[in-house]
Amino acid sequence: MATATLRNNGQVTLPKAVRDALGVGQGDELEFEVTEAGTVEVHGLKKIRSDQAWFWTPEWQEGERRASEDIAAGRTTVHEDADAMFAHLNGDD
Structure with a gap:
């Protein structure tokens, strides 16, 4: 299990294991989806021309x-x- 601390302005540094699992790196975007059950799913987004x-x-x-x-x-x-x-x-x- 990975953890992170919420800092000023809502900033969080994602642990490397989480970045790797999402397939994201510097400059990529994240999508947050709040489910009906109240959980949050995070998806890595890649910009495509x-x-x-x-x-x-x-x-x-x-x-x-x-x-x-x-x-x-x-x-x-x-x-x-x-x-x-x-x-x-x-x-x-």
Whole structure:
């Protein structure tokens, strides 16, 4: 169990184990969620550039997960060149 002391202006220094568990570092933000039970959940937030936010949508992440599973299972195809790859993707081969 980790503890911290509340200082002036509501400041708290998070112990390293807590920062590591949240996956946060200097400059990252924290989100505090008060549950109906009265407990507080803390979530680390990472800033993402708006032109890269598409990568973190649930749909894209699901595709990434499926692709990783396919690669791990050896379900891949090697093509001789880009034209062959696009022909395969288009169903022309």
